[in-house]
Amino acid sequence: MITKEDARRLYNYYSQIETTEKLLSDLEKFIQDQGENVPDVIPETYQSHGSIEIHIPYFRKGEFSTSATVYNISYPAARRVLKNHIRELKKKVKDLNAQLTKQ
Secondary structure (H helix, E strand, O other): OOOHHHHHHHHHHHHHHHHHHHHHHHHHHHHHHHHOOOOOOOOOOOOOOOEEEEEEEEEEOOOOOOOOOOEEEEEHHHHHHHHHHHHHHHHHHHHHHHHHHHH
């Protein structure tokens, strides 16, 4: 029997997959639409506005304490991260489904 917790985990995995696939699609469309005019992720003014960022949380003693932000992630690097995230989430769905069918 699938528990409420299992259902929640599956829903969260699928929700993240859908969100990430949409984000990846939007990013790839943006890159395609720009052609050779893809803006430099580090403009001459060194402003991070509009750049791709990754926020990294830090936990201490099991609690969220602070975070760090990495700015100006390149478009190819962002695509790789998003594709890998989708792949990992789909693996989690597959593993959880396998575990649930054995019960």
